[in-house]
Amino acid sequence: MSHCDERSTDILLYLDNTLTGERLEDFCAHLAGCSNCRERLLEELALTSLLRETRPLYLAPQALRDRVAAAAAQQAFAASRPSDRSRETRVEKWTRWLRDVTPPVFGWKPLVAMTLVLTLSLVFIPGTVQRVRANNFVEAATEIHRNYLDGNLPLQCRSRSPEVVTDWFAGKTPFHFQLPISQSVPESKALYWLTGARLVSYKGNAAALVAYETPTEKISLLVASSKSVAVAGGEELPSGGLTFHYRSGANFEVITWTNHGLAYALVASVTGSPQHSCLVCHQNMANRNLVEH
Amino acid sequence: MTFPGEKRRFVGQLLDEVFDGLYGYAMVLCRDRTEAEDLVQETCFRAVKAVESLQPGSNARSWLFTILRNIWLNQVRQRRTAPQIVELDVDESTLGLAVEASKDPHALYVSKVERDQVRQAIQQLPEEFREIIVLREYEELSYQEIAILLDCPAGTVMSRLGRARSKLRSLLSDTLRTPDRRAKGATE
Numbered sequence: 001m002s003h004c005d006e007r008s009t010d011i012l013l014y015l016d017n018t019l020t021g022e023r024l025e026d027f028c029a030h031l032a033g034c035s036n037c038r039e040r041l042l043e044e045l046a047l048t049s050l051l052r053e054t055r056p057l058y059l060a061p062q063a064l065r066d067r068v069a070a071a072a073a074q075q076a077f078a079a080s081r082p083s084d085r086s087r088e089t090r091v092e093k094w095t096r097w098l099r100d101v102t103p104p105v106f107g108w109k110p111l112v113a114m115t116l117v118l119t120l121s122l123v124f125i126p127g128t129v130q131r132v133r134a135n136n137f138v139e140a141a142t143e144i145h146r147n148y149l150d151g152n153l154p155l156q157c158r159s160r161s162p163e164v165v166t167d168w169f170a171g172k173t174p175f176h177f178q179l180p181i182s183q184s185v186p187e188s189k190a191l192y193w194l195t196g197a198r199l200v201s202y203k204g205n206a207a208a209l210v211a212y213e214t215p216t217e218k219i220s221l222l223v224a225s226s227k228s229v230a231v232a233g234g235e236e237l238p239s240g241g242l243t244f245h246y247r248s249g250a251n252f253e254v255i256t257w258t259n260h261g262l263a264y265a266l267v268a269s270v271t272g273s274p275q276h277s278c279l280v281c282h283q284n285m286a287n288r289n290l291v292e293h
Numbered sequence: 294m295t296f297p298g299e300k301r302r303f304v305g306q307l308l309d310e311v312f313d314g315l316y317g318y319a320m321v322l323c324r325d326r327t328e329a330e331d332l333v334q335e336t337c338f339r340a341v342k343a344v345e346s347l348q349p350g351s352n353a354r355s356w357l358f359t360i361l362r363n364i365w366l367n368q369v370r371q372r373r374t375a376p377q378i379v380e381l382d383v384d385e386s387t388l389g390l391a392v393e394a395s396k397d398p399h400a401l402y403v404s405k406v407e408r409d410q411v412r413q414a415i416q417q418l419p420e421e422f423r424e425i426i427v428l429r430e431y432e433e434l435s436y437q438e439i440a441i442l443l444d445c446p447a448g449t450v451m452s453r454l455g456r457a458r459s460k461l462r463s464l465l466s467d468t469l470r471t472p473d474r475r476a477k478g479a480t481e
Binding site for chain 2: 008009011012043044046047048051052053055056057058059060061065067068071
């Protein structure tokens with residue numbers, strides 16, 4: 001080993017700016033008299049510069065990110081599910097409620113139609129859309145709801161009028177969207193009320209977020225084009241020709257479904273009653289009493 | 294990536310930040326894109342699954358790289374053969390993303406060429422050199438963190454890094470000897 005080879009560690013420490021004190025002075029004195037080490041230091045500096053400029057060395061493919069995000073979310077939901085007994089109770093509750101609200105005189109299709117009646121001719125406006133990184137629909141809906149609760153997604157349209165909110169969405173989403181035009185319910189008897197709406201982004205496209213409140217909690221409904229959404233998993237609750245997917249995470253309950261080219265995710269707090277969130281669609285309906293059980 | 298629960302959210306954010314780094318590390322270990330993707334995916338699953346075992350204050354970045362490395366070592370042991378050197382099939386569409394949009398076309402071209410040269414040079418290094426270059430020069434893990442990850446003394450990390458850089462300098466000598474490159478290095 002030559003005398004200069006012993007300076008390898010000093011060179012590394014010098015590159016890291018961690019060579020100090022007497023050792024640094026000694027190294028500098030050596031450099032002054034050693035053209036080999038000066039040349040090597042220049043090459044090391046050039047190498048460091050080159051490596052820094054090529055960061056990151058590889059970029060992970062977006063498809064991999066999407067795959068991992070979707071699978072990890074599914075895994076996380078599974079891990080955070082309540083105990084079987086508790087889960088059964090809640091699922092039974094939902095199932096019972098779904099059965100109750102599906103009498104022959106008032107099937108699911110009209111009910112869903114009311115949620116779906118949000119049909120408008122709207123166009124995508126990228127500049128106004130807040131980007132949400134989540135790719136999985138349930139994950140995105142939960143994250144959007146959490147951000148809404150935290151005040152990070154303020155409503156862009158505040159109104160209790162479905163007509164006003166419907167008009168506000170006009171031209172802002174790439175799908176037709178219309179809120180159900182409700183029969184008037186006296187405010188004192190209302191179990192929930194519409195509070196407003198905003199645009200969010202889901203997989204790069206505009207999606208609609210509609211906000212509701214009950215006296216005790218906030219509920220959100222995310223609506224996106226089903227072309228970019230895979231609705232699956234969770235507890236499947238078939239009803240009225242539709243399949244509802246129910247999940248209960250650490251803090252939120254989410255119900256997703258698709259119909260007529262739109263995907264829906266209704267998110268409410270676990271502490272709230274599932275019936276309350278469902279009243280979002282059913283408050284004004286003839287079978288409201290069934291929901292209020 | 295978001296996950297319910299505070300720890301899971303933390304791991305989700307961390308995975309977001311270190312995702313490219315994990316993929317880069319997987320690429321230099323496997324030298325195969327499909328295997329690297331599987332390795333990163335498995336690492337993320339294990340991390341989310343094992344998140345409860347992550348102690349507050351522990352180095353979560355190193356923890357992720359350790360998980361990835363352990364999975365890879367297990368795979369290598371199971372195969373009982375060293376991984377074959379394969380032609381890298383890098384998605385060209387992702388290359389430009391790493392370069393600042395403000396660069397002019399010539400600068401973009403130079404960056405792309407240089408990145409290709411660096412990748413090829415790193416992939417020619419022996420495995421122990423490849424991973425130490427990535428962990429230190431790209432992921433900026435400390436010598437001590439790398440020592441723990443590789444289960445060897447910190448002195449060994451330094452000497453191995455010195456030899457890895459020396460070999461890399463030799464492989465990239467043409468690139469490094471250009472006047473522009475030397476001037477850039479000297480001014481940093």
